Amino acid sequence: MGNVVVDVNNVSVRFIQNQEKVDNLKEYFIKLVTRKLRYDDFWALTDVNFQIEKGERLGVLGFNGAGKSTLLKVVAGVLKPTKGTITTKGVIAPLLELGAGFDMNYSGKENVYLYGATMGYSRKYIDERYDEIVEFAELKDFMHVPVKNYSSGMRARLGFAIATAVDPEVLILDEVLSVGDARFKAKSEKRVMSMFDNNVTVLFVSHSTAQVRRLCNKAIILDHGKMIASGSSEEVCDIYDSMVKGTK
Amino acid sequence: MEYLKNFYKYRFLFSEIVRKNIKLQYRNSVLGMFWTFLQPLLTMLVLVFIFGNIFGRNEKEVLNYPVYLLCGRLIYEFYTQATKRAMRSIRNSGSVIKKVYVPKYIYPMANVTSNFVTFLISLLVLAVVMAYFLIFTDTAMKLTPYILLTFVPIIILFALCIGVGMILATMEVYFKDVEYMYEVFCMLLFYATPIFYTVNSLNISNKIFQYALMANPLYSIVSMFRDCVLFGVPMNPNHILYSAAFAIVMIIIGGLVFYKKQDEFILHI
Incomplete structure (x- = not known):
């Protein structure tokens, strides 16, 4: 051991859920005054x-x-x-929904560094692995194109390549x-x-x-x-x- | 200690976000970074054109109206842009915050910092405009060693933006309305801060009104900034004390509120 x-x-996790999501003040006050602000307890996890x-x-x-x-x-x-x-x-490398950390206006190359930094890696560390990432993602010709012009498959590939390069x-x-x-x-x-x-x-x-x-x-x-x-x-x-x- | 260590680990994220914001701000525009200089210059011209005849006449109080305006405008612009960006930062990075652990305070702080860098660059415009008036005109403006103290109001302003940004970011996660309310507040602030007028020229007789005007920390910061840059006189220590205290209180409140609520952010974005 x-x-x-x-x-x-x-581990237990409780979500306090409003019946409807209230995210503006008007609704909040109306519900508060009319006493419709009800919360539901919802245990997503109990004693795991x-x-x-x-x-x-x-x-x-x-x-x-x-x-x-x-x-x-x-x-x-x-x-x-x-x-x-x-x-x-x-x-910990979470491979949850790849590409969530991308900025759409940023080029592929810039996003590699941004994503790497989001995962807590240094610029130097990414520098060392940059070529490997590009090669694995098979996006050599697209690294200077903004990610918004990528197809969803390309985006996912790049995300996977970065996340697993470490x-x-x-x-x-x-x-x-x-x-x-x-x-x-x-x-x-x-x-x-x-x-x-x-x-x-x-x-x-x-x-x-x-x-x-x-x-x-x-x-x-x-x-x-x-x-x-x-x-x-x-x-x-x-x-x-x-x-x-x-x-x- | 734990926090410092964590920040040290994520310092690259901090610098990447700062870098990103600056790079993306003018991407796809033809003039690019040049807008950092052009925008304050053009708005200064507009304001000189509109208010020059009304408030600019009083040479004794403003010394040099274009420079007087530019000082106020640059500070106001930085304050509003930085706090607005910080306010939206958490919600905008929702997709990341929901998936990966990152210290969340990095977002408002990095957004204020990136605006701070643009602000520092835009100070070059002020330098150029001042140089123009000093060299080519017989302006009443004086350049004294006090200009070296300009960093005092700038640092206080930066701290103020961080504090206010954290408070706004936290509030905005819960209520998006804050965005619109703050927009209106910023407009009010534009008129409540002596950017294009001097407080004396308003001839306020009502004491309460006058105090309300002076309670604005931007008033202190703008005054100090002008004392250093434009008037070349020592700063009023009361201004330093008041604005610094205000900034520190904001940072403490912002830090506490943010720290207390940050674990709930994910449930709301």
Whole structure:
């Protein structure tokens, strides 16, 4: 147990939701005066507990709305848990919705540095990996074109290339292994696989038990924010498959 | 300590955002960076044309009306642009904040800083205009060593913008209305700050009105700036104290509000 990289300890996340999103003062005051300002408590995660040790690959299974994305956000440090604690070690590379950090008016090259900086890397560090990124994304001729003129596939490729050019300790994958065309997909899966070989710790979210069986050695199932199963990926995938059958 | 370490790690993000804002500001425009000089110069000409006859006559108080105007306008412009950008910064970077962990205060701060850099560059215009009047006309304006103290009002102004920017950014996340309200407030500020007039020329008899005018920290900053650059006299220490205290209070409030609320931002953007 010496090498716990991600330690999720009794984590609960509560969203206080208004029935409708109120983001202007007029509505706020009208609702306040007419006492329609009701808040709903919504627990996206309740008492989730798990540890991932170095080099382990954890699959997170669950139906839509089970709290998978919330869990990833908590691990990525974007969302603070309402209760419980979470400790992570080392560099976390979230591959969540690639290209979110791009500025559309910026050229591809400039965006590489911006995106890198967003992930906390220095200019020098990106300099060293720049050529590799461009080559992997296959966008050599487009690096001086503003990203707004890229196709969505090009954008995703560039995002994937930057995000994986670094050597993170923890890799968070949110169904991103479906970037670009079939050829690039194979290439990106190969890249992720080679990162696996480098003993990277992985948190992988998917609906597909086939993928989880293939990529992960441990898995958990989330259902309505609760962790209902955890163990080796084979066992957990079997449970999940029977759950899916049960609902059909 | 933890915070400093974190900021150190993300210092490149800070500089990248500053760089980005400056680079993108005039991209696709033919004159590019030149607009930084041209814009204040042209608005100065417009204001001289409109108000020159009304407020510019009083040579004793304004010494040199175009320079008097330019001082006020440059400071006002920086203040409003910087705070407005800082205000929108969190919502504008929502897509990043929702996906990756970044220290959020970097956004308002970097946006103020990028405007600060443009402001410093635009001070060259002031230098050129002053040089023109000193060399080619017999202006009443004097250049004294006090001009070296110009950094005092500038630093206070920068601090004020950071503080106000943090407060506005936090408020804007919850209520987008703040944007429109602040727009109106900035217009009010333009008239409430002695940019194109002098306070004496207004002949205000109502004491309360006068105090209200002087409570504006931009009034102190503009006065100090002019004391250094235009009048060449030592600054009024009361102005320094008042504006510096105001800026510090704003930074404390802004920092606290931002720190307390930053974890909730993601739920609202």
